[in-house]
Amino acid sequence: MINKIGKITLYVNNQEEAKEFWTKKMNFVVKAENPMGPNMTWLEVGPSESEFTTFILYNKELMKTQNPEAVAHPSIILSTDNIEDTYKNMKENGVEVEDIMKMPYGSMFSFKDQDGNRYLIREDKI
Structure with a gap:
């Protein structure tokens, strides 16, 4: 299993x-x-x-x-328990980030790695 x-x-x-x-x-x-x-x-x-x-x-x-x-580049969603702090930290580190999207099912934003591949980070409060 x-x-x-x-x-x-x-x-x-x-x-x-x-x-x-x-x-x-x-x-x-x-x-x-x-x-x-x-x-x-x-x-x-x-x-x-x-x-x-x-x-x-x-x-x-x-x-x-x-x-x-x-x-092929997979679709990957990473998790955080604090979207605002994660966004701020990544932006300060020079990561290319898009605006935070506030959706009814949670907040998230996308970013790009060194090769221009796109990822998503979603706030998970479990």
Whole structure:
């Protein structure tokens, strides 16, 4: 039985630039960084050391040679319990953010990573 979402692969143009974006601008931590062979690195980042689910930052060009159909960017929604503070922090860190949308079902905003991929952050008050 599946009990968690484990890893989500993001195909990036440059692993070091992606690592810099997620750790410096988004305040994620490096969870794993291991060589996989010549010119290949397994790189995982997550919101904290204790969070199980991670993003694998995988070289897009390498994946195109291995499995070209896999290189689509997934639709990803991240969660926060304080949308205003998260928005302010990301904007101060130089992340390209759009305005906060206040909807009947919650507040959210979108942002772009170092490659221009769009993500959504939604306030979840559980």
